[in-house]
Amino acid sequence: MAGPADAHDRDVRAAERFEELFRRHHRAVAAYARRRAQGDTSDDVVASTFLVAWRRLGEVPADSLPWLLAVARNVIATQQRGSRRRGALRQRLERADGSASPSAAEESAGRVAAALGRLPETDREAITLIAWEGLRPGEAATVLGQSPAAFRVRLHRAKRRLRRELDRAGQADPHPQHPSVAKEIAP
């Protein structure tokens, strides 16, 4: 029968593993939360994510970042369902289109951001998990709870939709496009 000493050793090992997990991934989880959570709630998202990890440490896989981001994503979704608010990222991206007197670079960035904001949430997430979080497709698939094959299809479609949105934005734009944007979105 396990005694107090065994329990203590187990606690120590768990704490060590969690601390290593926390130190390795805190910044990535914080970045993910800051990009997507409402204003000052990102700290809550990070704290809740790691608290879940602490409580379910036995379930955290060796490749732990996708697992953590999946938890963070769920925390944000729950948060936003509760407050009936629109996603912070989408709001932020849509606002990016409305700046006054933008420079050409800002204007092109604003168009990209706005186009991204008009994508369905899952498409946007597929793209930003790769572009912003730096995940590999297999890892991003884990975050979204999809198979790698399904994720690749989603990512392909998401990119196509983004190009379409950028095309549409370019046609509707009375101002000339920033050269780099014009080049990149050329069919």
Place this chain on the structure above:
Amino acid sequence: MTTTRRTRDADLMELVRGVDPFEGDVHPATDAAAEALLREILAVPRPEHSPGTRRSRTVAVRLAAVGGAAAVSLVAITAITGEDRGGVVPASAAVVRHALAAAAQPPGTILHVDMRGTQNNGDGTSITWRDESWQGSDAADDRRQVETNPDGTTAESANVGDTEQVYDPATNTIYASTTTANSAKPEAQRNYRISPGPTANTYVVRLMVFRVAPGHGYRIVPGRGQKYRLVVTASQAKALKDRSAMIKWVRAPRSAATLNGYRPAVVPARAAAASPDCSDFGSQDYGDQILTMLRSCGAHLVGNATIAGRDTLELRSQDGHITYYVDTSSYAPVQLDTTGTDGGTSLRFTKYELLPGSDANEALLSLTAQHPSATVDRNQADYVAAEKRLFPNG
């Protein structure tokens, strides 16, 4: 996929990266806030988890102090997480581990401690003292200490190898003991000496240097203290010599043979090492007390406390006899309280720092280095007389 498509894909993703709202440093206060969050989470009990018992409830935890890692609100996190802990924050292995690391002395360093002690004798009286010491890690006995008595007088002594020294400022003389220990291990050399006893097959263990300090035990202070005799059998003496046994202070009814309800006893070293008696620290000094408490006495986190204006984490032994406060940021010792049936002792550490083992710092361990003009007297009788004169209270 064509090269053109791959290029276009890469460029598209580069465009998206260009609108990353948090490119670069994510959060200026991340490091400090992260440390605070880590400690808060580690203080939360982790349930024994088995598959299929997932909690569906999402728990929100707000940082107690973003950007101020020192302020950790365990009380707040207790309330937020809604865990029933029976009113006590349970063991936090990580905090204990941090405290252990902060109290341990790495090789090649010098531990500098400035400590104020208060001993409640349990009879309405108490004594206080201040002890500033420098302890080397490489040689267990290299240590210098300056003790300030309640009347303000100071007494300075040192242990160099297996000899003891005291410094008399009145004569600017360092009195060095010429007696050296035999083959016993260092702490045994410090603590007792074995000689033939009054009758056949008996030996006398002379506990060389100790002073009553903790409320339920004794603290060895090398270089001074009351002498104590213990008559043991030949087999016990042999066991002490071959290190299979050790002297341990155990509770005993008050009598002429006890000190504050304790008496020394010969106990098997293995048993003592395997399961230390956490209600009786025996002859350990405070450094060993802290380590023993954290390692083997069911130390657990109780909560936060303010000690002399410092934010601390309060740790307590399983039996509640020992309470240990550590700094919330560095986990350095702040106060060690021990309570027993006859009173208690409180040791407050105003300084607990590790110094690098440089030549300049090594000099802190030496009386001769500190008093280079002092005469060194190696006459044993003079040493004994000086010890009695300079440490009249033991």
